[in-house]
Amino acid sequence: MLICNGSPRGEMSNSATIAKWFLKDQDKVILLMKGPKHQEYLDILAAYDHIVFIYPLYVDAMPGIVKAFFERVAIADGLMAGKKVSFIIHSGFPESVHLEVLERYHRILSKKLGFVLADTIVIPGSEGFRLMPPKQNRKKQQDVMKLMDQFRIDQPFDDHLVRRLAGKRQSNKMRNFIFSLLEKTGITNLYWNSNLKRNNAYNKRFDKPYTEL
Amino acid sequence: MRVCVLNGFDSEEMTVAQERKLEQELEVLNQKGDTVDYFKLRDRKIAYCLGCWDCWLKTPGECRIKDEQEDILKSFVKTDHLVFVSNVRLGFVTATLKKTMDRLIPNFLPYIRVYQNEFHHYPRYEKTPILHTRLIVDHTVERDEIDLIEDYFKRVALNFGSDLKSFKIIDGKGEEDYEFADM
Ligand SMILES: Cc1cc2nc3c(=O)[nH]c(=O)nc-3n(C[C@H](O)[C@H](O)[C@H](O)COP(=O)(O)O)c2cc1C
Numbered sequence: 593m594l595i596c597n598g599s600p601r602g603e604m605s606n607s608a609t610i611a612k613w614f615l616k617d618q619d620k621v622i623l624l625m626k627g628p629k630h631q632e633y634l635d636i637l638a639a640y641d642h643i644v645f646i647y648p649l650y651v652d653a654m655p656g657i658v659k660a661f662f663e664r665v666a667i668a669d670g671l672m673a674g675k676k677v678s679f680i681i682h683s684g685f686p687e688s689v690h691l692e693v694l695e696r697y698h699r700i701l702s703k704k705l706g707f708v709l710a711d712t713i714v715i716p717g718s719e720g721f722r723l724m725p726p727k728q729n730r731k732k733q734q735d736v737m738k739l740m741d742q743f744r745i746d747q748p749f750d751d752h753l754v755r756r757l758a759g760k761r762q763s764n765k766m767r768n769f770i771f772s773l774l775e776k777t778g779i780t781n782l783y784w785n786s787n788l789k790r791n792n793a794y795n796k797r798f799d800k801p802y803t804e805l
Numbered sequence: 806m807r808v809c810v811l812n813g814f815d816s817e818e819m820t821v822a823q824e825r826k827l828e829q830e831l832e833v834l835n836q837k838g839d840t841v842d843y844f845k846l847r848d849r850k851i852a853y854c855l856g857c858w859d860c861w862l863k864t865p866g867e868c869r870i871k872d873e874q875e876d877i878l879k880s881f882v883k884t885d886h887l888v889f890v891s892n893v894r895l896g897f898v899t900a901t902l903k904k905t906m907d908r909l910i911p912n913f914l915p916y917i918r919v920y921q922n923e924f925h926h927y928p929r930y931e932k933t934p935i936l937h938t939r940l941i942v943d944h945t946v947e948r949d950e951i952d953l954i955e956d957y958f959k960r961v962a963l964n965f966g967s968d969l970k971s972f973k974i975i976d977g978k979g980e981e982d983y984e985f986a987d988m
Contacts, residue, residue, distance in 0.1 A: 600856040627853070650854065652960040656904030657853045659897065666895050685917075685924045693957045700896035700950055768919045775918070784915040787862040798914070800930055801866045802882045 593744060594640035596633075598624045598647030598658035606721040607646040610680060613733040614740040624657055630664045634671060642676050642744060643707075648718065649683035653694050666705060673706035678743050680736070682718035688758040691716065711749045713739055714758040720783075732757060806839045809884035809934065811877065813846050813891040813902020814941060823941045823975045827890060842880040846901050849873040853904050860911035866929055867911060874908045881912055886970075887934035889958065892941040896950040898957070906961070913965075920966060928966050936962050938972045 595615070599605030602623045611621060620640070622633050624647075637643065647658050654662075665671055679698050683690050695712045702709035713736065721729060735753045742749055763771070774780050788794040810831060814824050831841050851874045859869040868874065881887065889906075891898040898906075914927040938958045940951065955972050962969040 600854055605856070625853075648856070650856075650907045651903075651909065652964055653897070653903065653957060655854065655856075656900050656907050659895075659903045660853075660900035662895055663900055687923060689923060690960070693953060693960055696953055696956075697897055700953060704895050762923060763919070768922065771919055771924075781916055784862065788865070791863045793863055793865055796865045798929070799865045799867075800882070802879045802912070803930065 593619045593642040593644060593740075594636065595619055595621045596624055596643060596645045596661075597621055598645055598655060598661070600625045600650075600655055600657060602626075604722065605648070606682065606718045607648060607680075609721045610646055610682065610715070610718070610736065613729075614737045624661045627657060627660065630661055633661070634665065634668050637665065638671060640675070642678075644678045644680060644740070644743070646680040646682075649681060649685075649691055649694065652690065653697070654681075662701065662705075670706065675707045676710050676743070676746065677702065677707040678710040678740075679712040680715065681712060682715040682721075684717070684719045686717035687760060687762050688714050688716050689762050691758075710743050710746075711754065713749075713754060716759055806886070807842070807884045808834060808839055808886045808888060809842045809844070809877075809880040810888045810890060811844050811846060811902060811905055813889065813899045813905065815847055815892060815894060815899040815901040827939060827941075827975065842876075842884065844877055844880070844905075846905055851904055851908070854907040854910070858915075861915040868908060870908075874905060877905060878909070878912055881909060881934065882930045882932060884934045886937060888937040888939060890939045890941070891954075892943075893946045893950055893954065896953070898954060921963060923963065925964055925966065933965060933967045935970045936965065936967050937970055939975055940973070941975045943976070 593616070595611050597605065597607045597611055599607035602608070602625045615621070620636065622636060645658070647654055650656070681691055681694055691714045695714060698709060698712050715732065726733070735757050739749050739753055771780065778785070785794065788797050812824070812827070831843055834841050850872050852870050852872055855870070857869060860867055863869070868878070889898070889902060891902045894900070912929050914929050916927045917924050918927050936958065938955070940954060942951065951974065958969050958972060
């Protein structure tokens with residue numbers, strides 16, 4: 593199986609962490625952030641019949657470099673025809689509603705490139721994955737591994753697992769209320785603020801460098 | 806009125822007439838006395854976002870890549886209207902446009918708020934531009950692709966704390982309804 597990691601962060605990404613959840617010895621990983629290698633990647637793509645794209649949500653869709661790769665693939669006419677393709681997409685925000693347009697796009701892409709779409713796995717709230725101890729995500733890890741095992745042998749995905757990973761589509765009034773309370777305590781900003789402080793940039797956090805004087 | 810146009814049209818050859826039509830339209834705005842910042846993205850040197858988040862956590866508001874995206878970030882904070890222009894490439898906006906859209910995040914804060922019942926980031930600046938899309942299509946583009954792209958820009962509008970005020974198709978048939986006059 594070929595795994596195309598579409599994160600601009602490459603090996604240091606949450607996408608790479610997710611890939612490790614189900615990677616097997618015989619699998620190969622390519623990093624789409626390496627733009628100059630895109631041409632070379634086409635030959636690799638040609639050699640595999642099961643391909644998984646993993647990438648983060650960037651401004652409500654795929655990162656620009658991933659779109660550039662798709663456009664490159666499209667020029668190589670028929671390269672993807674008949675291949676089995678699955679997608680794992682994930683986002684900073686914890687609700688799956690943010691990822692719906694992208695999920696729909698994969699259906700259009702499969703028509704355009706002629707591959708067989710084996711569904712999209714959606715995992716919202718991924719930003720901390722690369723920093724968390726593995727056991728914290730054991731359940732997600734197991735679900736993704738099971739789904740990928742199904743993909744390898746062309747079994748349809750277990751819908752229950754797909755839905756469990758996607759979680760809630762939208763927040764609700766109660767959760768929003770709790771969030772606004774927590775926001776007042778500063779807890780919701782803890783991650784950002786500790787990073788800002790570590791970088792000696794906390795005092796500049798609201799800077800507006802492009803405001804005209 | 807200030808208008809910032811991000812033209813992500815990615816081809817020199819294809820449907821050039823449509824792009825020319827768009828540029829004529831901008832010329833009219835200019836003559837009316839509006840300020841138009843017109844960015845033809847395919848002629849600019851712009852790198853892909855690295856996902857480093859320096860613009861949030863190290864040099865707040867500033868991207869660490871110094872290239873021709875910077876003028877766009879400056880225009881974004883001043884403009885009343887922001888117009889995304891793209892042809893439909895492989896059922897979506899071009900990589901040329903998407904690359905620039907990814908690199909708008911320095912103009913937002915890392916902090917998260919509940920906005921219209923969803924989590925979104927706070928804008929960094931007080932002024933939020935109103936969004937518009939002009940989609941250049943030819944006969945190969947299907948309805949579901951256009952619908953998807955419209956839904957996409959509605960999501961972007963939510964994300965930016967703004968509205969998608971117009972979404973218009975430039976289909977090259979001559980009498981399209983895509984004037985900027987009603988901005
Ligand atoms: C430029 C940029 C844009 C992003 N846009 C979104 C977004 O629109 N919605 C969202 O939920 N998360 C967004 N994120 C957050 C990423 O999806 C999230 O941090 C993800 O875990 C990154 O995965 P990676 O480490 O594999 O790249 C964005 C991140 C960056 C750097």
